[in-house]
Amino acid sequence: MNKMTLHRSVGRFVFLVCILIFPARPSQARAAEGITGNWEIKMDFNRWQTFARLSVSKNPDGTLAGKWGTSELSDVKFEGDKLTFVLTVQTQDQEFRMTYDGTLKDGKLTGTISSDRGDFPANGARTKPRCPAVGDWDIKLTVQERDINCKLSVSQKPDGALEGKWTSEFGEHEVSDVKFKDGKLTFSRNSKFGDRQWKSTYEGTVKGQTLTGRIDSEFGQIAANGKLAGGALVGKWELTTTSDRGTRTRVLTVYGDMTGRYQIYGDTRGGSPDPGSQT
Numbered sequence: 001m002n003k004m005t006l007h008r009s010v011g012r013f014v015f016l017v018c019i020l021i022f023p024a025r026p027s028q029a030r031a032a033e034g035i036t037g038n039w040e041i042k043m044d045f046n047r048w049q050t051f052a053r054l055s056v057s058k059n060p061d062g063t064l065a066g067k068w069g070t071s072e073l074s075d076v077k078f079e080g081d082k083l084t085f086v087l088t089v090q091t092q093d094q095e096f097r098m099t100y101d102g103t104l105k106d107g108k109l110t111g112t113i114s115s116d117r118g119d120f121p122a123n124g125a126r127t128k129p130r131c132p133a134v135g136d137w138d139i140k141l142t143v144q145e146r147d148i149n150c151k152l153s154v155s156q157k158p159d160g161a162l163e164g165k166w167t168s169e170f171g172e173h174e175v176s177d178v179k180f181k182d183g184k185l186t187f188s189r190n191s192k193f194g195d196r197q198w199k200s201t202y203e204g205t206v207k208g209q210t211l212t213g214r215i216d217s218e219f220g221q222i223a224a225n226g227k228l229a230g231g232a233l234v235g236k237w238e239l240t241t242t243s244d245r246g247t248r249t250r251v252l253t254v255y256g257d258m259t260g261r262y263q264i265y266g267d268t269r270g271g272s273p274d275p276g277s278q279t
Contacts, residue, residue: 035064035078035104041124043113052263053251054124056083069251069263070238081105087113131156132206133180135234135256139211139226152211152226154178154185155257185211209234230258 039054055067056076066073068087076085081104089096100122102111113122131154139150150168152175157163164175164187171193178187189200202224204213209231215222228234237252254260 035083038127039109039124040127041109041122043120043122045120051261052122053127053253053261070249078104083109083111128160130255131162131180132183132256133162133185133211135231135258136229137211137226138229139224141215141222141224143222150224151229180206183207185213189215228256230254231256233258 036056036058039056041052041054043050043052053067053069056078057065059065064076064078066076066085071087071089073085073087077083083100083102083104085100087098087100089098096115096117098113098115100111100113102109102122107125109124111122112119133154134156135154137152137154139152141148141150148168148170150166153165153167155163155165162178162180164178166173166175166189171191173192174190176188176190179185184203184205186201186203189202191198191200198217198219200215200217202213202215204211204224209228211226211228213224215224233254234256235254237254238249239252240247240249251263252260253263
């Protein structure tokens with residue numbers, strides 16, 4: 001009887017330990033997923049606002065890794081709602097160590113970067129994906145064996161809604177109901193040329209810097225294909241500069257609407273640490 005009682009006690013103990021230990025792992029995994037991804041961090045240096053890109057990822061063993069621009073982070077941890085990491089900046093003859101301590105709440109990061117040079121706020125939110133259709137498109141039409149050059153400008157409002165503008169050497173055109181879904185760009189168009197007015201719709205596929213589509217109206221279908229103006233510049237560029245302060249590499253990101261981000265804070269490849277990045 002004593003042996004049976006002992007076995008039951010040990011069995012209950014092991015069972016309780018399993019209950020306490022194993023459920024914690026999924027919750028930790030969910031916590032890590034809550035912070036992974038790309039974040040745009042805004043910093044304030046004496047009323048000078050600058051930007052940086054923070055990327056957090058999960059390693060196969062469940063630990064976290066991160067990058068500040070192109071610079072690797074160390075000691076990346078996310079416990080509860082607290083995110084911490086270390087950014088080490090190498091100069092010609094010195095090493096600067098900066099730490100981040102932030103809180104994630106309602107999808108936003110609020111925190112502080114600290115170093116021996118002082119503290120400053122560094123807050124951010126997830127990077128919103130940019131619509132691939134945004135930008136200026138040079139469109140070519142062929143009507144009755146005549147080539148017509150047009151321009152389609154697609155922009156995005158702060159709430160994510162799209163707007164469009166169609167300009168051509170022939171007539172006036174008003175674009176409405178602009179949508180982009182599953183790689184396809186669609187919109188409606190009201191046109192006027194002299195005393196004539198008509199309605200049409202457009203549907204095209206965006207692939208990289210090319211747009212392939214057609215216009216449908218009461219007159220039939222017309223192929224309307226185009227290329228993104230300045231498309232060769234779109235993407236991320238690592239720019240390396242050399243001066244008497246050393247060699248440094250910075251990241252320039254160019255978007256389809258020809259706006260961009262130039263990150264200069266957190267350079268780890270020579271020179272001295274700069275206070276931020278610019279639009």
